[in-house]
Amino acid sequence: MEISGKIIAVLPMATGQGKNGTWRSQDYVLETADQYPKKVCFNLFNDKIDQFPMGIDDQVNVSFDVESREYNGRWYTTVRAWKVEKNAVSAAPAAPAPSFDAAPGVGEGSDLPF
Numbered sequence: 001m002e003i004s005g006k007i008i009a010v011l012p013m014a015t016g017q018g019k020n021g022t023w024r025s026q027d028y029v030l031e032t033a034d035q036y037p038k039k040v041c042f043n044l045f046n047d048k049i050d051q052f053p054m055g056i057d058d059q060v061n062v063s064f065d066v067e068s069r070e071y072n073g074r075w076y077t078t079v080r081a082w083k084v085e086k087n088a089v090s091a092a093p094a095a096p097a098p099s100f101d102a103a104p105g106v107g108e109g110s111d112l113p114f
Contacts, residue, residue, distance in 0.1 A: 001066065003040060004087070005032040007058045011041075013049070024049055030062060042079040052084035059087035 009029035016023055026049045032038045042064055044052060054060060063083040068075050 002061060002063050003030065003032065003042075004061045005030040005037075005040070005059070007054055007056055007060060008039070010054075010056060028054065030060065040079060042081045044081050044084070048081065052081070054084060054086065061085045061087065 007028055008031045011027040011029070014025045014027075024046055026044045027041055028044070030040050030042060032040070042062055061084070062081050064079050064081045066077060066079055068077045070076075
C-alpha cells in the first residue's frame with residue numbers, strides 16, 4: 001500500500017531490549033493533501049530509521065504494510081513503512097506571466113485596424 005503527504009510530526013523514538021537484541025522504533029505523522037486531509041501515523045523500525053531520514057514539512061511517498069496483533073485480549077494495529085521516498089520540490093523559478101500591455105501584432109506592421 002502507498003500514501004503521500006507531508007510529515008507534520010516526528011514522535012519520540014522508542015528503544016528496548018528483545019530476545020534478538022536492542023530494537024528502535026520511530027513514529028511519524030503524515031497529513032494527506034486531499035480535500036478532506038487525513039492524518040496517518042506510521043512507523044519505521046531499526047535500520048529503516050537511518051535509511052529513510054525525514055523531518056517535519058518533508059513531502060513523502062510512503063510504502064507500507066498494515067499488521068495487527070493480539071496482546072492480552074486486545075488488538076493493536078501498526079502501519080509499518082518499508083520504503084519512503086521524498087518528493088522533489090521544484091527549485092526552478094516559475095515561468096513569467098504573459099504580459100497583456102499591448103495586443104499582439106500592434107506596431108509590428110499588421111493590417112489590423114487597432
